[in-house]
Amino acid sequence: MGISGTKSASTPMEMNLRLTTVEYDTLLQSTDNPLLDDIHSYQQLVGKLIYLTITRLDICFVVQVLSQFMQCPKISHWESAMRMLRYLKKTPGQEVLLKRSSINNLTVFCDVDWASCLNTRRSVAGSLAEAEYKSIAAVVVEVIWTKHIEIDCHFVREKLKDGLIKTEFVSSKLQLQTC
Structure with a gap:
């Protein structure tokens, strides 16, 4: 299922969310957040989000966080990336418009x-x-x-x-x- 039928999100990332690596979970002996089966889809999505940061400065921080988990994404990372898409769905037209002109300041x-x-x-x-x-x-x-x-x-x-x-x-x- 795509995101077209899902509820939009008002922020790009859940407040106070702490995404961790597999190594960190291993140290804590936590198994409640397994690895994502489809790593390639996560990598493609984050790559597209990185490109989008050129004009959507409001997502830069979250995309930087998500890009730290490209090697071994977990389900929580995928869910955060999906929230980003729901946020983008809610906030169309907020990109920076780059016009050809002189910049003085x-x-x-x-x-x-x-x-x-x-x-x-x-x-x-x-x-x-x-x-x-x-x-x-x-x-x-x-x-x-x-x-x-x-x-x-x-x-x-x-x-x-x-x-x-x-x-x-x-x-x-x-x-x-x-x-």
Whole structure:
């Protein structure tokens, strides 16, 4: 059954919901949230939601949370993704309209989300002070990305040339799975 006949949701994620990994559940010896049978469908859905964040900024945080479980999604992760779809169903027309014009001023925001990882109790970026700087730096990089991607590319090429790093192609089928 699709979502067309389902009730819409007023928020993209249930309040105070804590989604966890399989490893975390194993530590707690919890078996009440089994793995999702169809991992591929979850990965496809989250991939589409990631693309949608370009114009739907209101879903960025939830999509970031859902994308952390791409390797081993559980039923609770699928249910949260379905709630996101029900939210999108209720809120059409809230996307950011990108018009071709000059931008004189741009206001950006960032959030550190300190110690939010349930598995490690660490922030995504490190210690609090360091995380704040990294969060700000990440926002600045996003704003002026074109210039910085060139610097990143040259940096990586230089390290490859110097022999400090080596890149190898690994087929998706040979990627390590943590399930």
